[in-house]
Amino acid sequence: MPDFLAFDLYLDLDNEDIEIIRKNKVAGQAFLLLTEKNLIQNGLPRDPVKSITYLIETLKEYK
Numbered sequence: 147m148p149d150f151l152a153f154d155l156y157l158d159l160d161n162e163d164i165e166i167i168r169k170n171k172v173a174g175q176a177f178l179l180l181t182e183k184n185l186i187q188n189g190l191p192r193d194p195v196k197s198i199t200y201l202i203e204t205l206k207e208y209k
Contacts, residue, residue, distance in 0.1 A: 157201060163194040178202055 170188050172180060180202060185195040 157194075157197040159194050159197065163190055166190050167198075178206060 166189050167177075180198070182195050182199050185198060186192070190198070
């Protein structure tokens, strides 16, 4: 999943943000289960957290 994040221009994530997700081995359906709290606990700054949780909510609508 992190590779997908790298190509989404609207998320404004940098390589460091994506690497945090990769290091925590978040992929597939586990990505859709992430919460703001999970992402912050994993060390992501708040702005990327907001972007990622918005993406997750949007993806869940089309599930």
